Amino acid sequence: MTTENQFTGGSLLFDVLQQHGVNEVFGYPGGAIMPIYDALYDSDVKHYLVRHEQGAAFSAIGYARATGKVGVCLATSGPGATNLITGLADALADSIPIVAITGQVATTAMGSDAFQEIDVFGLSLACTKHSFQVRDVNDLESVLHQAFAIALEGRQGPVLVDIPKDVQLAAVQKQCLKVSTIPNKVKLPPADVTKALSLLTTARKPILYVGGGVGMANAIDEVRSFAKETGMPSVSTLKGLGALSSDDNPYYLGMLGMHGTKAANIAVQECDLLVAVGARFDDRVTGKLTEFAPNARIIHFDIDTAEINKRRFADAPILGDLKANVPLLSCQLEIEEWQNKIVEMKQDFGWQYDHPGQGIFAPSVLKEVSEKAPKNTCVTTDVGQHQMWAAQHMNFDDPHNFLTSGGMGTMGFGLPAAIGAQVSRPNDMVIAVTGDGSFMMNIQELGTIKRFNLPVKVVLIDNEKLGMVRQWQDLFFQGRLSETDLSDNPDFVMLANAFGIKAKQITTKAEVSDAIAEMIDHDGPYVLQVCIDALDNVWPLVPPETANDKMMEST
Amino acid sequence: MNQYQLIIMADDKQVVLERILQVTRYRGFLINGISAEVNTGTKVATIIMQVSSERPIELLVDQVNKLIDIKSVSVDNSVAFENSATLLKLSTQN
Numbered sequence A: 001m002t003t004e005n006q007f008t009g010g011s012l013l014f015d016v017l018q019q020h021g022v023n024e025v026f027g028y029p030g031g032a033i034m035p036i037y038d039a040l041y042d043s044d045v046k047h048y049l050v051r052h053e054q055g056a057a058f059s060a061i062g063y064a065r066a067t068g069k070v071g072v073c074l075a076t077s078g079p080g081a082t083n084l085i086t087g088l089a090d091a092l093a094d095s096i097p098i099v100a101i102t103g104q105v106a107t108t109a110m111g112s113d114a115f116q117e118i119d120v121f122g123l124s125l126a127c128t129k130h131s132f133q134v135r136d137v138n139d140l141e142s143v144l145h146q147a148f149a150i151a152l153e154g155r156q157g158p159v160l161v162d163i164p165k166d167v168q169l170a171a172v173q174k175q176c177l178k179v180s181t182i183p184n185k186v187k188l189p190p191a192d193v194t195k196a197l198s199l200l201t202t203a204r205k206p207i208l209y210v211g212g213g214v215g216m217a218n219a220i221d222e223v224r225s226f227a228k229e230t231g232m233p234s235v236s237t238l239k240g241l242g243a244l245s246s247d248d249n250p251y252y253l254g255m256l257g258m259h260g261t262k263a264a265n266i267a268v269q270e271c272d273l274l275v276a277v278g279a280r281f282d283d284r285v286t287g288k289l290t291e292f293a294p295n296a297r298i299i300h301f302d303i304d305t306a307e308i309n310k311r312r313f314a315d316a317p318i319l320g321d322l323k324a325n326v327p328l329l330s331c332q333l334e335i336e337e338w339q340n341k342i343v344e345m346k347q348d349f350g351w352q353y354d355h356p357g358q359g360i361f362a363p364s365v366l367k368e369v370s371e372k373a374p375k376n377t378c379v380t381t382d383v384g385q386h387q388m389w390a391a392q393h394m395n396f397d398d399p400h401n402f403l404t405s406g407g408m409g410t411m412g413f414g415l416p417a418a419i420g421a422q423v424s425r426p427n428d429m430v431i432a433v434t435g436d437g438s439f440m441m442n443i444q445e446l447g448t449i450k451r452f453n454l455p456v457k458v459v460l461i462d463n464e465k466l467g468m469v470r471q472w473q474d475l476f477f478q479g480r481l482s483e484t485d486l487s488d489n490p491d492f493v494m495l496a497n498a499f500g501i502k503a504k505q506i507t508t509k510a511e512v513s514d515a516i517a518e519m520i521d522h523d524g525p526y527v528l529q530v531c532i533d534a535l536d537n538v539w540p541l542v543p544p545e546t547a548n549d550k551m552m553e554s555t
Numbered sequence B: 001m002n003q004y005q006l007i008i009m010a011d012d013k014q015v016v017l018e019r020i021l022q023v024t025r026y027r028g029f030l031i032n033g034i035s036a037e038v039n040t041g042t043k044v045a046t047i048i049m050q051v052s053s054e055r056p057i058e059l060l061v062d063q064v065n066k067l068i069d070i071k072s073v074s075v076d077n078s079v080a081f082e083n084s085a086t087l088l089k090l091s092t093q094n
Helices: A009-019 A031-041 A053-067 A079-093 A120-124 A137-152 A165-169 A194-202 A220-230 A262-270 A322-329 A336-348 A362-372 A385-393 A414-424 A443-451 A467-476 A492-498 A509-521 B016-026 B057-066
Strands: A006-008 A024-027 A046-049 A071-075 A098-104 A130-133 A159-164 A171-173 A206-210 A234-236 A252-255 A273-277 A297-302 A316-319 A378-381 A430-435 A457-462 A502-506 A526-531 B002-011 B030-039 B044-053 B070-075
Touching: A006 A009, A009 A031, A009 A137, A009 A165, A024 A053, A024 A414, A031 A071, A031 A098, A031 A159, A031 A165, A046 A443, A053 A071, A053 A079, A053 A098, A053 A414, A053 A443, A071 A079, A079 A098, A079 A120, A079 A159, A098 A137, A098 A165, A120 A130, A120 A159, A130 A137, A137 A159, A137 A171, A159 A165, A194 A273, A194 A297, A194 A316, A194 A322, A206 A220, A206 A262, A220 A322, A234 A262, A252 A262, A252 A336, A252 A385, A262 A336, A273 A322, A297 A322, A316 A322, A362 A385, A362 A430, A362 A457, A362 A509, A378 A385, A378 A414, A385 A430, A385 A457, A385 A467, A414 A430, A414 A443, A443 A492, A457 A492, A457 A509, A492 A502, A492 A526, A502 A509, A509 A526, B002 B016, B002 B057, B016 B030, B016 B044, B016 B057, B044 B057, B057 B070
Parallel strands: A024 A046, A024 A071, A071 A098, A098 A159, A130 A159, A206 A234, A206 A273, A234 A252, A273 A297, A297 A316, A378 A430, A430 A457, A457 A526, A502 A526
Antiparallel strands: A006 A171, B002 B044, B002 B070, B030 B044
16 A cells, blocks of 8 residues: 555556556566566556567567557566567667666575566567666666666667566655656757758669658658658658658658669669668668669668768768758759669569469459558568568558568567557557467457457468578578478468457458458458468568669569 | 778667677678776766778678767777777676
8 A cells, every 4th residue: 555655666666657657557467576567556547468478578569669658578587588588679779769677586585596586687688679677676777767767768679677576565665756867967969960961962763762761760750851841852761761652752662671662773773872771771771882873872870879981981961850950951953964863764674463364363462451440550560571562562651550570570570560550549450460480479369359349451472481591592692492391381361360369361352452451441450361372472672782773683 | 801990889778898899790790809898977888899891891880880879980000909808898788
């Protein structure tokens, strides 16, 4: 029981969470976190019981990515904590603000190889932005405030707070601290854009290269205005998708990189100036780094000093908040010849959806889902061929509406991320696009979807293969198909039904439109299993360590 | 391999030394020596670290600087380094 300012460590946790506007958390109880779950019993915070702690971490990520708010997950010590680790790594790679709370064995037992004891504080060093272990309950309030500040400030990321069981139980007086900010970190000086403006106004073939930082900095409007005023052709990373759209930008070429559009990759290779905004020259984007955009000078906007010159020298770095800095470069350019060439390439290299036979062509299905889904639908994906088809063939009007594991490439992300997105945005449709390999990685979360009757739609692209690995084995390993066959998958319709979820399997083109309509019109959760040819490949493909304009294409 | 000497000022917080070592290893730098002590009055740690790598030192400076408890990082090859008696004098919480 707590009086106005008297708390236990456990009850103080929920009090501080609510101060930060956290009304929903994702977790799984266990021995060393029981005092926190006991405090939850009296709390107004709603808890979503997942069926595996990895699901809690990905749900928190989905919650954060769909809203821009901090996602929170809870797990017990030992295996509970280690099961969160993949999610923390995913959040670090994609700069996602989550706070993970782990129970720990009592301080007196720490370091004794106690039951369910693991040094999660030590494990966290490589997969969090920062971490804390609270050994004195009087530090708990301050630490929790710092955790939220660190998760959100600057380049966002995951923070872990490990709380021993005796600290959770200890009595503590609330100090009513002000929400803290990060110590030590000095504010960046105002951006000097003189050199960047000079580069921009003299460029004849500039390209705007938009990354995931744009959505996280809430600089979408600023980037759209910049693209419109300059008339600069643009491309996007996987995580930047949704910031720009062909609907309102005739010079937008879609995704660049390993599975980027042919037009995007050729344009970037030919450009004389690359304006990177919240992007980090990731290896999946650049292909062979020494041959990436070989004629281009670089203007690099970023919040993170460490990204400047990390992979590519920036002729004009612009550090700081994208929302404030991008408009500083706004100007009108005379690049009509380049614009005309871009439009021509866009027409010449557009997607083809003619696919022989009665079998289903996954890109067509995803395009149709995208066209028929309601406005503001949030799409999550897993990792593999279906992920790249979704990135290529679905349209997004906001980066918060396309949640995919970019940096870490974590299979099993899509379903629990969709749960988090649906919890945070109950009035929007949420569609998880998955593959048969990925779906099985966290399929237990269908139980969470059913328990809370979350109307998540699942589009399962099923080729009975680990399709992307199989494609690479065919292309680069002489067709030696090692451990990529999944033809003994369970009956997914029966499996979904066993969780109490409506499901349907389709195998021919003729069934696609009606099935998509039925899924979208269904009130509750729904699994649509789309069976495709096991040998369908994702094209184009830039082979590893190859320049982006030397892509392989469908024959 | 290029050799560098880093002067790192840090708040004396939990596992700050472990964090620096983890980042240094992960970013591809070998640690040739380390000297660390804490001013118990200000609770600021001074860590002098000799490292070697083929990679540019700016990579490590930027990444260490991102750690939350770090106050400053500089490269200074002129400071004398006590090779014979490497000190680890951080407080018990490190």
